[in-house]
Amino acid sequence: MSEFIPTIGLEVHVEIKSKSKLFSSSANSYGMATNTSVNVVDLGYPGTLPTVNKEIIRQGIRACKVLNCNITRKMHFDRKNYFYPDNPKNYQITQNRTPIGTDGYVEIEVDGIKKKIGISDIHIEEDTCKSAHRGSVSLLDFNRAGVPLIEIVTEPCISNGKEAMAYLTKLKELLFYANISDCKMEEGSMRCDANVSISKDENMGTRTETKNISSIHNVGLAIEKEIARQEEVLNNNGIIKEETRRFDDKLGETILMRVKETGNDYRYFIEPDIPYLVITDEFINDSLKTLPLLPDELREKYSKIGLSSLQIEKLINNRPLNDYFLGLLEFKTNYVTAVNLLLSDVSSYLNKHNKVITDTHLSYEKLVSVIDNLESGALSNKNVKDLIDSLMENDLTIEELKKEFKIENITDDRFIEDIITKVIENNTESVNDYKNGHDRALKYLMGQVMKETKGTVNPKKASDMLKEALNK
Amino acid sequence: MSKYLDLSIKEIHELLVDKKITPLDLVDEALERIEENKDLNAFITINDKVREEASALGEVEPDNIFFGIPIAVKDNIVTKDLKTTCASHILDNFIPIYDATIVEKLKENKLLIIGKANMDEFAMGSTSETSYFGTPLNPHDKKRTAGGSSGGSATAISGGLVPLALGSDTGGSIRQPASYTGIVGMKPTYGRISRYGLVAFASSLDQIGPMTRTVYENAALLNILVGEDDKDLTSVKKEKEDFTRLIGKDIKGMKIALPKYFVSDIVDEEISKRIKEVISFLKENGATVDIVDMKYLDTAVNLYQIIAMAEASSNLARFDGIRYGYRATSFNNVDSMYEKTRGEGFGDEVKRRIMVGSYILSGENAKTYYDKALMVRDDITKEFNRIFKDYDLIIGPTTTRVAPLLGTSKDDPHKAFMDDVLVIPVNMAGLPGLSVPVGKSSENLPIGLHIIGKAFDEATIYRLASFIEEVF
């Protein structure tokens, strides 16, 4: 018996970042009191009309760019008609015939193999209102009604859960870095539906749609479980029905929600309240001007300045730190040392105090001066560890801090010389080994120096001085 | 009883400026007339704060000719804190929480909204008999219709209850009642007046317009109604102009087209005869009038049915008993709440149109009917533009017959559309059109002349209309 080949397509909705909503001027914000981020347009009051938020069109254009889509130059909106209590006008304004972007892709890498996941289209649409269920009733909060969304639809070209996860991870990284969306699946600002079918030949099997999966990990899981379920059904001579399912993460399987009616009849037609929108070159260029560097561009840039791939990935995974570091590139300093510092002592401090770096007093000037002091040996790593709270929490300069913490001793050459002399006297055997060309002896002697000074001296400086003393 | 309201707006204005009368005098007179003519059913709701509002104006200096003048507003235009029903059971208790842009303009110019004028339910109908609140009667013969859908507005003007009214025109709903009741009614160019706050029937066709006793007052009222509105993307920015500026000019050299279809055998003989008299008069006064062939005019009703019903089915979906309006009392689930609410809330004409509208947009029908209608609509518009290359205006009768007896078109879904056969083409092309009385029939019923202008050339329409008004 031959193997079933799965075909998977993903539909991802992300909430777009903006101040106001897509078709009305009420606030696009999360977590406001019930029914306070609304106006008559969001409530679908009789006589109200949509207006189009310029920033959302810009965001759409940015999304086209980062997802390698063609930008539609003349577009309109469409109405998707369906009755549902969370749909205030009982139609949703979306883009059916002229999506803002078409024919894009996202490149992923799974097990060392690169693959382009095709994106058939991305379109702009409005979100529905939020509902909570209490026994026999549902309660409606319209704050989310009209919040801008982009729906990103892939070609049915994903082969398994792993690829789906890699795609979503990459998509999230791209949209997050482009400042298009927060992409927080747990807050619902990124939502994923997975269409899965399996087949043994060219003909596509009947597909099911698993809706609103709550995390990237669960998308991978849900797809694998759904493939397994379909295989079992078909192996037992069953029939796959076109249906909507959901993923239950406690049970770890997909569960039937409803069997689809004979094709959803959304009665699409062109939204007559919004005339054509023509996108000019100027508007596109203007929109892309504010597009920040994307992860792959950052990777290239960072590797050129000598960061390790581990450092690069750590930075990219920490957006605030990354953005801070990008700013540091305007200054001349040792960036590798800077990243080490940012990823070690600074990160520990931030984690411990649950802060982001922009909330602290670590100015670029101060950071550069710390790095200078480290380079020259005026500060040791241990000093920085000791000083970290003060560095982050007040505006004293390094010189002032050194004074306050009485660190000047440590750079006192005589103090170091005394220690070195003592170490040389007490380790004549190793000194001889060194003089006979055994490099390892130098390491041992250096270790002794550090031990004597309890790590408070700059290792480079101490090492230089030690060599000098030994070569005398 | 005082007769101030029978004076021209200019004369009333002078009296107000000279402090011989107050706005309250005018309001009281209007309220008295409305009360005395209650059987005309012109109004659904009287503004119970209007005397208060009039008193408040007593201390203010009149700053424009409409200052302190009572006006009737069609009940599909929302008025804050003043019940707005669209003549429907489903909104019979609806108190809007915002003003239509047009209502804001009336208030800025200190007109006094005396009440909300009766109409066909959701403006669907041609005799105002589909109103949930009784039928407005034609003051010229109370057994006859005042037309529709702006029947209440027409009755109010024609019956001398108020000197000014607002109507809305989707497929003739201002011009046809104006013709039946012997008043002046203008449907301005689509985009002239903000639709924000006009409860949408067919978004791509609806337009608000003034209904008045004279051409001058009509043009002057239009002056304060027009203008681009940020809340309505289908309102258009235009240089400010005075629509009365060509009134009083002669018509020498004017080039006028009369499409053959407008004097074909669909028109009653008596009306055709009157139109011919008008043409002779125009020619005598130096205008040229040519009979022209125009394609597609006979398809306009068909296009209108498809476009208006399709758009209406979507526009009226929001009346679901959730956020406002009537909600049925007994239902088992969400779907039955929708169905009962709408089944009980809407009248027959509305039900028919939204059912057929849903059918038109359903599945493949959207292509067969709606898309094709939009294509032919584009052709009819091009046909108008072709004529307007050579002519300043197009004329014809407004209606094929004089105001019919009430009860003759009820339950005949086809007839309701045929009353508007001559006025509908104008809505397809978004052009301005006006009906001006040209005398009466043998039964002493008003006959209207329909004047169609180029897009945004209302001023030329008023020029011809005022010239004719002087004589007929």
Added chain:
Amino acid sequence: MDKLSREEVLHVAHLARISLTEEEIEKFRVQLKVLMDDIDKIKEVKDYDDEMMFTPIEENARLREDVVGDMLTAKEAISNAPKKNGSFIEVPVMINE
């Protein structure tokens, strides 16, 4: 007389979410058929080009600057709702979630 079937009437009534009484169903079997015959006449139009006009507005849609405007209080937002529950609007439980 030409009529729609009961099922055809009920299908469009469901699309439009309108409950009908038996009497209405019978009435609309005739009346809707009249209208459907009317709209069918569009099929007879042969001479047309395929450019669609969905609005008379020829200008491009104006775009709104991304600025937050006035909003309603929760009290205002739900003021017209037939069924309120705290600051929420209440409906029968939504089954499809």
